Amino acid sequence: MSAVCTGHAQNGGAKHQFQVYSFIVYAGYTENGTIVKASHQELQQYLRAYGFQDLNLIYEQKMLDYPGGDKKNGVPNPERIQALAQTARVYPNTPVSLDLEGWDRWDTIKTPSRMIEVINAFKKTNKVSKIGLYATVPPNTYAYSENISRFDKVNKAYSAVAASVDYFSPSLYNYDTDTVNWNKAAIYNINACKKYNFPGKPILPYITPEVNHKGVKRMLTYDEMMGHLQMLYSLGAKGVLLWTSSGMRDEQGQKIYVDINTGWAKAVKDFIANH
Known part of the structure; x- marks a missing residue:
């Protein structure tokens, strides 16, 4: 609806x-x-x-293996990812959101590559569902701060990930009771999405x-x-x-x-x- x-x-x-x-x-x-x-x-x-x-929200433990129990160094499991993709195909109008928070988001080389690997594995089986990532493009700013522009460089480093998703979903949770600052965070994050220059991808x-x-x-x-x-x-x-x-x-x-x-x-x- x-x-x-x-x-x-x-x-x-x-x-x-x-x-x-x-x-x-x-x-x-x-x-x-x-x-x-x-x-x-x-x-x-x-x-x-x-x-x-x-909303089909898929948490990372359903998609990754953790050799040695290291939750910060999960390895994509193609078979499980493709099984999840197959299930999601039944509901093509329900957006799929992948939550891949465990990796170091400041590692702007390895982490984006891993995320794209998961997205590609999903899309190999499912080409109809719209795929996004929780708080990744742009990365989570955790509310508003006066130096929020420090995230600009990180956002740019995730450009290849932005090209791989079908929509952008920044996180705008409530970390305090200040509506003015929430609005400022919303403005920054929405503009960060637009800077990826994919006007056809919804926010x-x-x-x-x-x-x-x-x-x-x-x-x-x-x-x-x-x-x-x-x-x-x-x-x-x-x-x-x-x-x-x-x-x-x-x-x-x-x-x-x-x-x-x-x-x-x-x-x-x-x-x-x-x-």
């Missing part, structure tokens, strides 16, 4: 498509005030009715409803989530990849249940409905 925005973006005033792809692994949802426990698949099915689309940033500020965790409010979505739309993003952690707990230490009629989830629902 795709949503076409009827509003006007700041990047030229033209309306454009905007999709919300989600990987939500909470304990379930609430319906008419009742908690409904649900598996990941059941929760995704429930959310599809509100326009949330599926689908990773976002999350979770806030983790100095060890204190909470969920985004309605206004905060709506603000994030509006900012990304105005910058020209074609959608978002909405990620959650199964380990997230509320302020009382309880598991999270999605309430589509309040807070961050309602903001996402409303944004989809109105765009």
